Amino acid sequence: xxxxxxxxxxxxxxxxxxxxxxxxxxxxxxxxxxxxxxxxxxxxxxxxxxxxxxxxxxxxxxxxxxxxxxxxxxxxxxxxxxxxxxxxxxxxxxxxxxxxxxxxxxxxxxxxxxxxxxxxxxxxxxxxxxxxxxxxxxxxxxxxxxxxxxxxxxxxxxxxxxxxxxxxxxxxxxxxxxxxxxxxxxxxxxxxxxxxxxxxxxxxxxxxxxxxxxxxxxxxxxxxxxxxxxxxxxxxxxxxxxxxxxxxxxxxxxxx
Amino acid sequence: xxxxxxxxxxxxxxxxxxxxxxxxxxxxxxxxxxxxxxxxxxxxxxxxxxxxxxxxxxxxxxxxxxxxxxxxxxxxxxxxxxxxxxxxxxxxxxxxxxxxxxxxxxxxxxxxxxxxxxxxxxxxxxxxxxxxxxxxxxxxxxxxxxxxxxxxxxxxxxxxxxxxxxxxxxxxxxxxxxxxxxxxxxxxxxxxxxxxxxxxxxxxxxxxxxxxxxxxxxxxxxxxxxxxxxxxxxxxxxxxxxxxxxxxxxxxxxxxxxxxxxxxxxxxxxxxxxxxxxxxxxxxxxxxxxxxxxxxxxxxxxxxxxxxxxxxxxxxxxxxxxxxxxxxxxxxxxxxxxxxxxxxxxxxxxxxxxxxxxxxxxxxxxxxxxxxxxxxxxxxxxxxxxxxxxxxxxxxxxxxxxxxxxxxxxxxxxxxxxxxx
Ligand SMILES: Nc1ncnc2c1ncn2[C@@H]1O[C@H](COP(=O)(O)OP(=O)(O)O)[C@@H](O)[C@H]1O
Ligand SMILES: [Mg+2]
Numbered sequence: 001x002x003x004x005x006x007x008x009x010x011x012x013x014x015x016x017x018x019x020x021x022x023x024x025x026x027x028x029x030x031x032x033x034x035x036x037x038x039x040x041x042x043x044x045x046x047x048x049x050x051x052x053x054x055x056x057x058x059x060x061x062x063x064x065x066x067x068x069x070x071x072x073x074x075x076x077x078x079x080x081x082x083x084x085x086x087x088x089x090x091x092x093x094x095x096x097x098x099x100x101x102x103x104x105x106x107x108x109x110x111x112x113x114x115x116x117x118x119x120x121x122x123x124x125x126x127x128x129x130x131x132x133x134x135x136x137x138x139x140x141x142x143x144x145x146x147x148x149x150x151x152x153x154x155x156x157x158x159x160x161x162x163x164x165x166x167x168x169x170x171x172x173x174x175x176x177x178x179x180x181x182x183x184x185x186x187x188x189x190x191x192x193x194x195x196x197x198x199x200x201x202x203x204x205x206x207x208x209x210x211x212x213x214x215x216x217x218x219x220x221x222x223x224x225x226x227x228x229x230x231x232x233x234x235x236x237x238x239x240x241x242x243x244x245x246x247x248x249x250x251x252x253x254x255x256x
Numbered sequence: 257x258x259x260x261x262x263x264x265x266x267x268x269x270x271x272x273x274x275x276x277x278x279x280x281x282x283x284x285x286x287x288x289x290x291x292x293x294x295x296x297x298x299x300x301x302x303x304x305x306x307x308x309x310x311x312x313x314x315x316x317x318x319x320x321x322x323x324x325x326x327x328x329x330x331x332x333x334x335x336x337x338x339x340x341x342x343x344x345x346x347x348x349x350x351x352x353x354x355x356x357x358x359x360x361x362x363x364x365x366x367x368x369x370x371x372x373x374x375x376x377x378x379x380x381x382x383x384x385x386x387x388x389x390x391x392x393x394x395x396x397x398x399x400x401x402x403x404x405x406x407x408x409x410x411x412x413x414x415x416x417x418x419x420x421x422x423x424x425x426x427x428x429x430x431x432x433x434x435x436x437x438x439x440x441x442x443x444x445x446x447x448x449x450x451x452x453x454x455x456x457x458x459x460x461x462x463x464x465x466x467x468x469x470x471x472x473x474x475x476x477x478x479x480x481x482x483x484x485x486x487x488x489x490x491x492x493x494x495x496x497x498x499x500x501x502x503x504x505x506x507x508x509x510x511x512x513x514x515x516x517x518x519x520x521x522x523x524x525x526x527x528x529x530x531x532x533x534x535x536x537x538x539x540x541x542x543x544x545x546x547x548x549x550x551x552x553x554x555x556x557x558x559x560x561x562x563x564x565x566x567x568x569x570x571x572x573x574x575x576x577x578x579x580x581x582x583x584x585x586x587x588x589x590x591x592x593x594x595x596x597x598x599x600x601x602x603x604x605x606x607x608x609x610x611x612x613x614x615x616x617x618x619x620x621x622x623x624x625x626x627x628x629x630x631x632x633x634x635x636x637x638x639x640x641x642x643x644x645x646x647x648x649x650x651x652x653x654x655x656x657x658x659x660x661x662x663x664x665x666x667x668x669x670x671x672x673x674x675x676x677x
Contacts, residue, residue, distance in 0.1 A: 054559060075561040090559040094552035094620035095545075103549055104560030106542045113540055116477045123479075136480070142673060 003066040005030045005195040006051070006082070006164055011060035013043075013050055020046045021057070022219045028164060033186060033196045035206040035227070038216030039239055044199050045087055047216065048166050052084040053077040078105075081163030085153045085170060087199075093142040097134065098122040100141055101156040125159045126151075129185055147178035154185060158194075165189055166197040171205060183209050203232055217242035222249050281485050295672025301665050302613050302629035305658075306636065313640035320643050324509040326501075327521055331443050333635035334523040335360070335586040339602065340609035340627030341534055342578025345571040347610055348551040350619025351400065351407035355392075355414035356606060359576050360583030361598030362418050363388045365425040367584055368432040368593040371439065378438040382584060389580030390573055392418075397569030407572075415603075423595050431594040434587050442526060443589035446519030449506040455525055456502045464491045523585060527628065530581070534574075534624040547571060552620035582606070601655070605634050608655065612662040618670060634658070 004027040013021040020043045028034050038044050050057045053071040062069055064080045071077050077084070091100050098115070101122045107114040122137045133148055141149060150170055157165045167186065171179040187209050190196045200206050206213060207227060214224040215238040222242045230247075237244035292300065314321035339356050346353045353359075363385040370381040392414075399410045423429060434440065447455070467487050474481050502520060510517035538544035549557040550567045558564050579598075586602075587593050611617060612633050613626025637658060641651050 052559075073561065074559050078561065084559075086559065088555075090553070090556040092549045092552035092556050092620070094548060099545060099548075103545070103557070104562050106545060108542060111541055113542060113545065116473050116479055119479055120477050138480075 002029075004028055004063075005065060007061075007063040007066070008051070009061040009063070011047070011050060011062075012058045013046055013055060014058055020219050021050070024060070024216070024219070024221045025224075026214060026221060027224065028195045028197055029212070030163065030195045031190055031193050032211040033190045033198055033209050034212045034214060035210035036197055036199045036214050036216065037201070037206060037235065037239055042216040042239075043219040044216055045168055048084060048086075048168050048197070048199065051077065051166065052082060052086075075104075078160065081161060082166070083157035083160060083162040083164070084166045085150075085157050085168065087168035087172070089149055089153050091141045091149060091153060094140065096140050097126075097137045097144075097152050100152060101125070101159055103156075105160070121159065122155070125155050129155055129158070146173045147175070147182075150174065150178075150182060154182070158189065162194065164195040164197070166199075168199045169201065170198070171200065171202065179205070203235060206235070207232065215239055215248075217249065220249060223247045281483055284483055284486060293672070295669035297665065297669055298614055299625070299629055301662070302626070302633055305612065305633045306629070309633065309636045309640060313636070313643065317640070317643045320640055323504050323507040324517075325639070325643070326504055327446070327509060329632070329635055329639050330505075331521045331523055331589065332639060333631045334443055334527060335582040335589065335602065336605045336609050336634060337527055337628050337631035338530060338585060339579050339582035339606035340613075340631050341530060341624050342575035342582070343606055344534075344610050344615050344622050344624055344627050345547065346407070346575045347607075347615050347617060348547050348619060348622050349568055349571050350551050350617075351568070351571070352411060352607075352617075353396065353407065353572065353575050353579075354411040354603060355396065355418055356411075356575055356579040356582075357598045357603030358415055358418035358422060359389060359392050359598070360579040360586060360602065361422045361593075361595075362392070362425065362583075363580035364583030364587040364593045364597045365422050365432070367439070367587055368434050369425060371434060371436045372432050378436045381436070381439070385580045385584055386577055389577040389583075392579075393573030393576030394569065396576065397572035400572065401565040401568040419595075419599065422597070422599075426593070426595055429595045431592050433592040435591075439584065439588050440591060441522055441588075443521070443523050443585055444591075445522050446505075446517070447522060447525070449519055452502045452506055452520040455520075455528075456498045459528070460491065460495045460498060463494055467491060523588075526585075530578070531624055531628060538624060543567075543570070548620060601652070604659065605638075605655070606631075608659040608662060609634050611666060612658065614666075616666050616670065617663060618666070630662070 006026070006028040008024060008026040011021055011024040011026070012019065024043075024047060026047065036044050036047070046055065049055045051062075051071070053073045053076050056072060062071055069076075069080055071080065071082075092103065095103070098119050102118045107117045107121075119137060126134065126137065129151070133151070134144070141152065144152065150173075154165075154167065154170065170182050170186070174182060183205055186196055186198055190211070198206070198210060210227045212224060213227050213230065213235060215222040215235065217238065220242070222238050225247065234244045234247065238248050242249045310321070319325060339360055343353060343356055366388045367381040367385040370376045370384055371378065396407075396410055396414060399405050400407045426432060467490065471481050471487060505520045506518055508516060508518050538547065546557065546562045546567050549560065549562060550564050554564055557567075583598055586597055590597065606627075609630035610622065610627045611630065613623070613628070613630030615622030615626045615630075634655065637654055638651060641654060
């Protein structure tokens with residue numbers, strides 16, 4: 001296996017007295033879907049926000065393609081090709097699809113917004129993702145359904161020259177058909193060479209699309225394994241108890 | 257940071273793009289109807305308000321519907337509209353600036369002291385007044401964005417504080433008269449009829465040109481374009497409105513044969529330029545886009561890498577700077593500055609102007625044009641009731657009711673918009 005695209009070592013993160021992430025190690029490889037699983041409150045969203053520069057981590061190393069980098073804010077993350085589709089979708093209801101997709105990174109000619117270029121790129125990206133459900137890219141986001149919003153958020157992430165796309169529970173609020181579409185999309189992103197991290201609660205989804213599974217248990221990385229090396233029940237055990245046979249956290253003593 | 261966009265799926269597929277909105281003119285109208293019923297009423301309430309009020313007051317007092325009163329209306333609306341334009345920026349963020357009225361008073365006092373007491377030329381006074389506004393805005397914005405005090409509290413404190421500052425600047429309440437010709441001309445002089453026509457023609461041609469260029473650029477890229485009927489309607493509509501207004505204002509208003517009184521008030525092109533400037537900033541620049549984003553979803557804006565604090569401070573700076581311009585107009589109109597300049601109901605009127613025009617009190621929705629339309633509605637109420645001879649008591653009550661009505665329309669459209677998605 002070559003150098004991981006993203007490697008985290010020894011990440012700690014506390015909110016006041018509450019330590020949410022403890023000594024977390026995490027690797028993501030290009031061309032693969034890495035599923036990040038864990039119980040509610042395990043710290044998945046927090047880990048993702050540390051990767052995306054929303055929260056600074058208290059300590060730990062952050063390496064991109066083997067080189068240490070510093071990520072202090074979302075712009076830093078974006079400059080390293082990291083794009084995140086957040087669980088609480090970061091879209092502005094009062095703006096339209098194009099405006100949301102280019103938010104913070106508008107195309108300009110001189111000081112004037114270059115609307116035709118942005119509209120064209122947005123349309124092309126949506127079409128390339130085989131999105132046919134939105135009527136017009138000039139629709140306000142407030143008028144979209146949950147699935148459509150998810151699609152816009154994903155399109156926003158792949159619009160940029162991104163290397164790593166992280167999706168935080170992208171299918172949680174979707175119906176069966178839309179979930180299927182999003183999962184297909186996730187697989188195609190990886191097949192096109194991107195590194196993809198997928199957070200999901202649904203084991204069927206995880207086993208359907210992922211190459212690797214990383215399991216967080218109470219803020220610690222219990223295990224990171226190839227999907228083909230584990231069974232459903234092993235993963236469930238790791239999620240609920242942090243251990244499964246030889247896999248997982250060694251002893252509870254230190255944490256208790 | 258990488259500014260390149262690449263399409264991750266280079267499948268070479270041709271993307272079918274609709275050439276124009278389907279459904280033709282009927283489809284467009286149906287769409288518009290749906291938007292209105294969905295709560296997005298735009299300028300409709302303000303325009304309807306202007307029409308209804310004109311009819312009522314014209315019937316009650318024929319002197320309301322005269323060129324002279326039309327010119328009066330426009331000059332009276334000046335300060336309210338300009339302060340309201342600045343407030344639109346703060347309201348877009350979902351904040352409020354209760355101190356904008358007295359900020360305009362402070363800036364007007366600075367102007368009057370420099371011009372009258374110290375004899376500086378007008379441009380020094382104007383520059384100093386606007387700089388005072390900018391400093392006030394920086395202070396308010398800092399307290400709101402960096403210290404984290406709610407804008408309601410910060411600007412309520414400033415509302416009281418600035419009232420004191422005006423008194424102090426004016427030596428406990430003396431009245432300073434303003435005699436500078438340039439300043440006085442703003443609210444008291446009129447353009448020669450030919451200049452009025454020339455500016456009107458320039459405006460309509462400029463509007464038509466930008467519309468046509470925009471449509472051509474979109475067609476070249478294969479993007480949907482507006483129906484030509486819609487573009488034509490907008491251009492012709494503007495031409496007719498502006499044409500009628502200029503024709504009426506160029507009528508002789510003097511009843512005295514010895515001197516002539518006609519032309520478009522100077523304040524009209526002043527407000528027009530400010531309207532163009534800020535509309536351009538809000539709709540065509542990244543800064544303007546970010547104002548809407550911060551007002552719509554602050555966290556999303558932050559995650560998009562927008563410097564949210566800087567945007568919030570800028571909005572307060574623009575608001576207070578526009579309050580300064582409003583103060584200059586008020587000083588021009590009264591030909592003096594006193595402790596009540598920018599006081600009493602100026603702030604209420606300016607907020608009401610923005611909200612009646614369609615700017616939301618909840619943030620994220622609004623245009624600079626709203627302050628112009630709403631400001632005209634408010635001024636029409638004040639002016640019309642004055643002519644009808646109603647007392648101040650009625651004026652206050654009526655204005656309060658109109659503000660409440662506008663806020664209800666705002667809350668109602670929000671509910672409709674939330675329900676329809
Ligand atoms: N901003 C915050 N402040 C304080 N505690 C937080 C914050 N965000 C998350 N937490 C806490 O951190 C823990 C992990 O949360 P989260 O990362 O959202 O878990 P997950 O996404 O795995 O369900 C939870 O106990 C949560 O209450
Ligand atoms: Mg979560």
